[in-house]
Amino acid sequence: MDSKLLLLLTTMRMPYGKYKGWILCDLPEPYLVWYHSKGFPEGKLGMLLHTLYEIKLNGLEYLLKPLRK
Structure with a gap:
């Protein structure tokens, strides 16, 4: 997995919708499940x-914690 991709998940903000402005890694899992469907x-x-979605589904959020500022 590309570390730059993981870094983007901890810095990029959701640009629209109910969770506009939230950092992507903070989005709730049910929202990602909705997108998946x-x-x-x-x-x-x-x-x-x-x-x-795949990270949260497989319980790998710990991979993102060291990258958060």
Whole structure:
């Protein structure tokens, strides 16, 4: 897994919607499950949200903790 990708998950903010302004790694799991069922958006954001979904689904959030500032 690319460390730059993990770093983006801990710094990039959600650009729209109910959780606008939240750092991606702070998004609640049910929101990511909803995206998984409806389809992730296109592009970089969709790829990041899908990656975060997989991280949370598999209990790997501990990988992000050292990267948080």
